[in-house]
Amino acid sequence: MVSLIYAIGNLLSLIVLVDVVATWVLPNPYHPFRQALDRFVEPLLGPIRRVVPPLGSLDFSPLILLILIQVVTTVLANLVAG
DSSP, rough: OOOHHHHHHHHHHHHHHHHHHHHOOOOOSSSSSHHHHHHHHHHHHHHHHSSOOOOOTBBBBHHHHHHHHHHHHHHHHHHHHH
């Protein structure tokens, strides 16, 4: 069960990282690949962006989300492991 929690956390982190890289590589926000990623990642980033808005052209919300994913993954794995 612990390995499943870590696998899900790693998968979520990978999806967020791919979304960040896709914004650099595919500047068109209407590209089907970007739209598919945004449909999944944006609900997670939206609440963070309301608390920590982008500073100029720098958006720290993906970094904060990655940290949160790692913290939640570790806490859940420790709770399950007992």
